[in-house]
Amino acid sequence: MAGSGRKLVIVESPAKARKIGEYLGKEYQVDASVGHIRDLPNPSELPADMKKGPYGRFAIDVEHDFEPYYVVDPDKKKKVRELKAALKESDELLLATDEDREGEAIAWHLLEVLQPKVPVRRMVFHEITREAIQRAANDTRELDTRLVDAQETRRVLDRLYGYEVSPVLWRKVRQGLSAGRVQSVATRMVVERERERMAFRAAxxxxxxxxxxxxxxxxxxxxxxxxxxxxxxxxxxxxxxxxxxxxxxxxxxxxxxxxxxxxxxxxxxxxxxxxxxxxxxxxxPSAPFTTSTLQQEASRKLRMNSQTTMRTAQRLYENGYITYMRTDSTTLSQSAISAARGQARDLYGADFIPDSPRSYGSKSKNAQEAHEAVRPAGDSFRTPAQVAGELQGQEYALYELIWKRTVASQMADAxxxxxxxxxxxxxxxxxxxxxxxxxxxxxxxxxxxxxxxxxxxxxxxxxxxxxxxxxxxxxxxxxxxxxxxxxxxxxxxTSPPARYTEATLVKALEEKGIGRPSTYAATVGTIQDRGYVHSRGTALVPTWLAFAVTRLLEEHFSRLVDYDFTASMEEDLDRIARGDEQRVAWLHRFYFGSEATDAEGLRHLVEDLGDIDAKGVSTVDIGDGIVVRVGRYGPYVEDTTQGQEEGSPRRRATVPDEIAPDEMTPEKGRELLAQAAEDGRVLGQDPDTGRDIIARSGRFGPYVTEVIEDEEGTKKKPKPRTASLFADMDLATIDLETALRLLSLPRVVGTDPETGEEITAQNGRYGPYLKKGSDSRSLSSEQQLFDISLEEALAIYAQPKQRGRRAAAPPLKELGEDPISGKPVVVKDGRFGPYVTDGETNATLRKGDDPEAIAPERGYELLAEKRAKGPTTRKRSSTRKSGAKGTKARR
The missing domain is CATH 2.70.20.10 (Topoisomerase I, domain 3)
Structure with missing residues (x-):
């Protein structure tokens, strides 16, 4: 209870809370917020009375000082209640989140939501050791509202950028795409390198x-x-x-x-x-690790991608093995220098350390020197041998790498x-x-x-x-x-320019001053999850979708993907963090433009989209009349020299994912077109009609069809019969007899002797079934369409028709892992028809989507479109006041 002298310490993660709790006395209660507790909601999640107001478009009132509307995450409401309860039992609150902009913002949001009535102090530390934590608890400071301003500016900036530019991509390229201040520039860098490879001519x-x-x-x-x-x-x-x-x-x-x-x-x-x-x-020797150089070296030596490196480093930091891992400083504290020199002397001899300690300057364009470099924690370092019993696998390998780099940084020249x-x-x-x-x-x-x-x-x-x-x-x-x-x-x-790897892309971003080292792992992960880049070994290969998106942004939003402009935004955020620039004034210039500099703002850039040629930005000229276009269902190659006659179609063929853009030559394009032409294999002629029967691969899977030539005297060309192949059939081996049987469906099974109604076997949208008048019954397999007898059909109709909820049916089709969520995607038959789901998002199939023949890419696209629309859940009026506007008290 209040007055007991108890102090509440709030950190971000439970792992940190447990470790810090070991180092503080019984008068301290250490709890975790589990990251941010508030954020900007999706506009669709706003209370109904706000959706038509100034917050309705972005959850930000751009007309009134870019005021954000924050809501407590539904998953965090229980945590907020727990923290409020703990605060009531405390006489003091220590906010011990990380000492960077994000950590400072988390602390500010906690203050806004908890509204403490007790003294509040800001507790900061760079490593989780007993000495560091106890020292931090006694040496606190006030909340730095300038850092909060910088973080909020970045959050508002990214919301405006994404919500204004992403819809342009949806309308002009493809639904479900995203644009971002750093991700779009990183994508452009990968695309530009691939363009260089495409233009390269070997000598x-x-x-x-x-x-x-x-x-x-x-x-x-x-x-x-x-x-x-x-x-x-x-x-x-x-x-x-x-x-x-x-x-x-x-x-x-x-x-x-x-x-x-x-x-x-x-x-x-x-x-x-x-x-x-x-x-x-x-x-x-090289300088001690920064966030960026740690990611680069872990990629080179440990084959760990950026996200894995940062997750592993986070665990090492939270458990007290290394200092804070988000830093662009190469500085070491005096105690760390002494520890490194001492270990070098003990392990290698006095000759292996220089007479005076080494110091390093940062090469980063926008380096912040607030933190130390990434190093082993403590005033004396534990060697890899000393932690071998505690750490294993990637954690041990990364700790060893950090330890070696830190010790070597204070050793003598070779x-x-x-x-x-x-x-x-x-x-x-x-x-x-x-x-x-x-x-x-x-x-x-x-x-x-x-x-x-x-x-x-x-x-x-x-x-x-x-x-x-x-x-x-x-x-x-x-x-x-x-x-x-x-x-x-x-x-x-001669060799073409090497593709970026995660290590070299991170290095290039840092050299250009784009983004922050702490965000590089997320940026690289995002451009892969969005389908803009995929890995081939360690190389990052852009997709044709990335070419279309990059071209649109370069031609119509060139300033937003300009390297210098993007770097200048980071410099401006630094100025806001130092108090040299005002948040509102900067956002106003960015969004509304500046008459003083004659610079257009973001709002003006997205107002007139009529001159964007959607087909043009999605077309890549390969040469000799061969182009690659990014279509609704993926990239395809087209020969523009063919089909010049009116009404005559141009030759097209799907571009396989395994063909990288620099491998798509005119010769390769014609090879794909020829192969696609061969896919339309003539199986023979229907003896009844004399028409050719063809097997080919289509947008929704393999199928057979008949070729109907134009006939004199007919005003309207009849629609050809078409039938999808069964799941156990192979396009390469199907014969004329099987194709004719497929085209013969639906098959008349016989007549019900009691009612006189005809029973047919049909292959429908939801699978094979029997039909008698308006009464339909499902069949268990496609083969039954050919084999089921009248007696078997009558036996099925003799059974009571199942109604109501049934046991969960197996998926109609498995499509593989979703490129965004990474979860398995399946097609299921639901109450309102077939749908695709990855377990989190459900998307109903559209008219024309065959649930058993749908391509994986089509399934992923439907899920992406559904995510882009946001949730459609209904909220009761009693829950509409869950949000609270960002206050200006700190300004």
């Missing part, structure tokens, strides 16, 4: 590699590569541009014949050392020397040149320094070079004669 070039050894010594052999011919530099991959054109002036482009001639001449040439140069080699030797070969006549020079380099590490603890991983090098690789050359001096052990011509081809 062939040759060089020569030789194996040499000091004459007659039998000593150490080494390899050297041809570097110049008669004084001209030999062209390598770096000397060609992406169009395959040699761009380095004076470089000699060797072909197979020239390289072979030089190799042959080298094998019989006199070879001697022309020069030997040696220079000191020094390499410094030292050594790099030697470069140049060899000259005087070629015999008739070998295309008079003199060939070969070169080789080798680095010898004489003192490993920080490399004894850790070496940073490397991203794939487009040209295959390996700088700083350790390689020892034999002792050589100028004039030494060499034996030629081998010399071979080698052909190469």
């Amino acid at each position: 062939d070039y040759w060089d020569v590699e030789g194996e040499f050894a000091p004459e007659g010594s039998g000593g150490q052999a080494f390899t050297a590569r041809l570097s110049t011919v008669d004084g001209d530099k030999v062209a390598t991959g770096r000397d060609f541009d992406d169009r395959g054109v040699l761009r380095t002036r004076g470089a000699r482009h060797l072909d197979a014949a020239a390289a072979t001639a030089i190799a042959e001449g080298t094998r019989s040439a006199a070879v001697a050392v022309r020069s030997v140069t040696e220079k000191p080699y020094t390499r410094r 030292k050594g020397s790099t030697a470069t030797v140049r060899l000259v070969a005087s070629l015999p006549e008739g070998h295309g040149a008079g003199e060939a020079e070969y070169s080789a380099s080798g680095t010898v590490i004489t003192f490993r320094g920080f490399l004894a603890a850790y070496e940073e991983g490397r991203d794939e090098d487009r040209y295959g070079s390996r700088e700083d690789s350790e390689r020892r050359l034999p002792k050589l001096s100028e004039g030494v004669v060499l034996d030629v052990l081998a010399a071979d011509a080698q052909g190469h081809q």
Whole structure:
């Protein structure tokens, strides 16, 4: 009860609450809010009396200082009641959420909802250790409303951006798509890299590699590569541009014949050392981890994606193993520096630490130095061996990575020397040149320094070079004669720009100052979940849908996907967090525009959409008249040179998911078109009509149909008979006899001798069934359509007709995992007809959707459309006041 001296501490997660509770005394009660307790609702969830008011469109009143309308999440109402009850028993409230904008906003929302009548303090810490928690409980501060303003500005900004731009994508590209301030820019980066690959033209070039050894010594052999011919530099991959054109002036482009001639001449040439140069080699350790570099290195070394890395780091932080994992600072506290230097000295020796501690500056464009780098927690670090009994799997691997990087960051430089030797070969006549020079380099590490603890991983090098690789050359001096052990011509081809991986995309976003390191994992996950990007190994490959979305945004909302503009928004949010910019003024300029700078606002940009050519933005020109279009049911290739005659259809074919955009050449497009034409396989002729019977694959699955030619004297062309294949039939093996049986449906089974009514077997929208007048009875299998006898049919009709609720029926069809929710999608037969569901969202099939032949992509699209519409639940009037407007008291 109040007056007992009890203090309530609120953190975000139950794991943090348990750990912190161990470090505080009995007078503290530690509870968790489980993240945010309030947020902006979907407009469809607003109370009925607000839907037509100023909050109705965004849950934000844009005309009155962009005032947000917050509601307590329905799942958090019980938690709020528990926190209020605990607060009544307390004399003091300590808000101990994370010390960043999001954490500060969670604390502010807690204040707004709980309305405490007791003193409130803000408790902050960067690691969960006994010393840090007890120190934080005694050294508190006030809530920083500037950080809250910055977070609220970002939340309002993202709501306005998404709710204004996403509907444009729905109308002009496809239902259910989303646009976002960072996700759209990240998608554009991946698409631009793929465009570079599509425009890339490979160049062939040759060089020569030789194996040499000091004459007659039998000593150490080494390899050297041809570097110049008669004084001209030999062209390598770096000397060609992406169009395959040699761009380095004076470089000699060797072909197979020239390289072979030089190799042959080298094998019989006199070879001697022309020069030997040696220079000191020094390499410094990398800075301690930031959020971004942790994600990059975990991707390279541990094959962990960004989301997995952040989830694992969150658990390590909450359980007291590492410091706060959302930071763009490379700074270490004095105690951490002492701990790292001490462990390096104990494990490797005094020579492995420099005389003075190392400090690092951040390379991030918008770095905030409020936190430390990501490091092991505590004033003294636990080694991986000491936590091996407590951590396993990914948690242990990530902790070990963080520990190694932190300790190595305070260790001495690696030292050594790099030697470069140049060899000259005087070629015999008739070998295309008079003199060939070969070169080789080798680095010898004489003192490993920080490399004894850790070496940073490397991203794939487009040209295959390996700088700083350790390689020892034999002792050589100028004039030494060499034996030629081998010399071979080698052909190469230039490589296109490498696709982004999660690591390199995160690195590029950080370098451009786009987004925040704490959001990169969510951003990469979002563009994959939305179907804009998929993974091929570690590479991120954009889909054709991403091309359509990116083109629309580039052509009609270029400012919103401009890299510099997006980075400037992050800088402006930083200014709001520092108090140098006002939230309302900035949002007004962004949404309504600025007369002073003549900049259009978001509202104006989305007002006139008439000039957006929906078909144009969804079309990618491959060349030679071949285009890829993004259609309602997925991408397809089309030959625009065909079907020029009026009324004549153009050739089209579905583009398989496994074909990446840079692999879609005109030749590949025509191959798909030819294959699609073959899919319309003629099975034979119907002996009764003489018409061709064709089996082909359609939008809703494989089927058979008859071909009806135009007949003279007929005004209206009759509709061809069509029938879907049964689930156990194969399009490749179906024969004419089976096709004719399918086309013969419905089949007359016989006549009921009592009523005189005809009984037919039919294949309908909900599966196979019998029909007698208006009385229908389901069949258990499609095969019964052909096999069921009159006696069996009469026996079915003799049974009472089932009414009311039945036992749950098995799914009509399984479609696979939904790309957004990741849950299995099935087709079910419901009270109001068939529908698709992933267990969370249900979407009724439309007219023309065959429940047993529906394609997975169609199912996913229906679910996406339903999600985009939002929930349609009805609320009682007594629950309509669940929300509370954001207050301006802190302004």
